Amino acid sequence: MKLPLSRIKYVGVFDLDAFLGAINGWFMKERYDVAETAHKYKVDDMEIVFDGMRQTNWYLKNLVKVQVKINGARDVEITKGPMVVKATHGRVAIWIVSSLDEPEWSKKYGGWDGRSTKGAKVNFYDFLQKIFSKYIYIYKIREYAKALDDSIRLELEPKIRQALAFETVIQHA
Numbered sequence: 001m002k003l004p005l006s007r008i009k010y011v012g013v014f015d016l017d018a019f020l021g022a023i024n025g026w027f028m029k030e031r032y033d034v035a036e037t038a039h040k041y042k043v044d045d046m047e048i049v050f051d052g053m054r055q056t057n058w059y060l061k062n063l064v065k066v067q068v069k070i071n072g073a074r075d076v077e078i079t080k081g082p083m084v085v086k087a088t089h090g091r092v093a094i095w096i097v098s099s100l101d102e103p104e105w106s107k108k109y110g111g112w113d114g115r116s117t118k119g120a121k122v123n124f125y126d127f128l129q130k131i132f133s134k135y136i137y138i139y140k141i142r143e144y145a146k147a148l149d150d151s152i153r154l155e156l157e158p159k160i161r162q163a164l165a166f167e168t169v170i171q172h173a
Contacts, residue, residue, distance in 0.1 A: 006096040006157060010164045013076060016088040020048070022163035023066055026156045027052045032064065044090070046070045059137065061101040062148050066156075069093045094160060098152055100145055102133055 027034040032052035040047040050066040073090035133141065 006094075006152060008092075008094040008096075008157065008160055008164075010092040011090075012164075013078060013087045013089045014092065014164045015085075016070075016073075019092075019160070019163040020068075022159040023050055023068070023156075026159055027064075030054065030151065030155075032062070044071070044073050046073060056100070056144050059102065060141065060144055062144075063099045063101050064148075064152070065095075065097045067095045067097075092164065096152055096156065098148055100141060100148065102129065102141075 024034065027050065030052075032054045034050055034052040036048060037051045038047060038049035046069075048068045050064075050068075052062075052064040052066075054062045056062050069092070070088075071091045071093075073088055076087050076089045078085045078087050
């Protein structure tokens, strides 16, 4: 079950380490297995993709993908009172895609009669999974989907926005 796409755009000065740390920190706090699956660095552009997975229960997995693109990145020094702080200036675009993944029973248990699925037109376990997901377990699936969506909208997005708000980062330094 795919959940709504979240987008954040920002242009200005930000602390790159605090920004990437906020994303990684959320994944760690929520106990996701996270991997940075893409790193593309050019002279002043970068793209980083975080893929997180967490087993929600015996049946569902939470999948969260955070894609970060930074264009026109350049190092700057900002003077705040007596402090000189190193920061990054650029255009940031963030996409957050989340979904609940259900197991594919036919791959786990085989085909209609428990044998290989090669050549099987109708798969009994897939049929059972569809019945189970659509009519029996749908309320629990919706509950987990709402919890995942709330976690992203109420925790991850504000952390990212706070990390991009450079004044907030400087106050904590």
